[in-house]
Amino acid sequence: MQRRPEPELMDGPEQARAYAAADFSEPNALFLRLLEQQGADDLAHGRALDLGCGPADIVLRLLRRYPTLHCDALDGSAPMLALARAAIDARPDIASRTRLICDKLPSGHLAAAAYDLIISNSLLHHLHEPQVLWRSIRAAAKPGALVLVMDLTRPASAGQAAALVETYAADAPQVLKHDFRNSLHAAFEPTEVTQQLRVAGLAEQLSVQVVSDRHLAVWGRIEHAGPGSGV
Ligand SMILES: C[S@@+](CC[C@H](N)C(=O)[O-])C[C@H]1O[C@@H](n2cnc3c(N)ncnc32)[C@H](O)[C@@H]1O
Structure with missing residues (x-):
């Protein structure tokens, strides 16, 4: 199926x-397990960085699981960050270890290395230009930084996308079903992500794995990034 951004x-x-109210406990728990x-x-x-943190459920899970870790969390959506702020402020032990950054990638507000x-x-x-993510990660990573990126994978057909929406969001509000279907159409296939890593000079550091019927994950440590092709 052709990608539709x-x-x-x-x-x-x-x-x-609607996104903040939805139950993402299964994929978010998978993220923490990985x-x-x-x-x-x-x-x-x-010091951790969450890119595109949304309402910050993963930030909360991360900082509960690692009680001395600090996390900067960036998102370009002010309404999403307002929901993140409310969720984090309800947990003073976590609020003191979190910095929310309202900015769109590529961001000039992230410290290098x-x-x-x-x-x-x-x-x-x-992302309309996926290299924005890989370049941001390269620039922000300390040598030896651990990276975990998880996302949807694009199904082979519109029918498979519709079936996934029915399996995982049958009772969800209309706006959420609509977003989920659009996200499946916009997602990348594992081979496309592998090619993105090559272009970014990260293919030797990070690897791509399919981790569920609808998710892929990219992980590894950035010891030294290759030159990248600048494309
Ligand atoms: C599907 S949500 C995921 C939120 C969160 N990471 C989670 O797992 O629940 C994607 C988020 O990325 C944000 N986003 C999309 N493009 C962005 C960009 N270029 N810069 C910053 N945030 C972006 C959106 O505003 C949205 O909050």
Whole structure:
């Protein structure tokens, strides 16, 4: 199936509210499990960065699981970040370790070579130019930084996309079903992500794996990034 991009930012207030109210506990728990498997325990005292953090459910899970970690979390949608702010402020122990950044990638507000851990869930498929994510990760990673990016994979056909919407969002509000279907159409296939990593000079550091019937994950450590093709 041909990729059909969707708008980058989720900045409609109703869209943001519906997304924040949805139950993503299964994929978000998978995200944390993958992080544990990658050895995130070593980074307990480090500094993390979440790109496209949305309402910050993964930030909350991460900082509950690693009680001495600090996290900067960036999103370009003001309504999403307002929901993230409310969720984080309800947990003072976590609020003191979190910095929210309202900015669109590529961002001039991220420190270079500063982060021990860089995570991103469900951002990649929103990007019209996916190299924006890989360049941002390269620039923000400390040498040896752990990276975990998870996203949807594009199904083979519109029929398969519709079937996934029925399986995982049958009772969801209309706005959420619509967003989920559009996201599946906008997502990348694993081979496309592998090619993005080659272009970014990250193919030797990060690898792509299919991790569920609708998700892929990219993980590894950035010891030194290759030159990249600049495309
Ligand atoms: C599907 S949500 C995922 C939110 C969160 N990571 C999660 O797992 O629930 C994607 C988020 O990426 C944000 N986003 C999309 N393009 C962006 C860009 N270029 N810069 C910053 N944020 C962006 C959207 O506003 C939205 O909040």
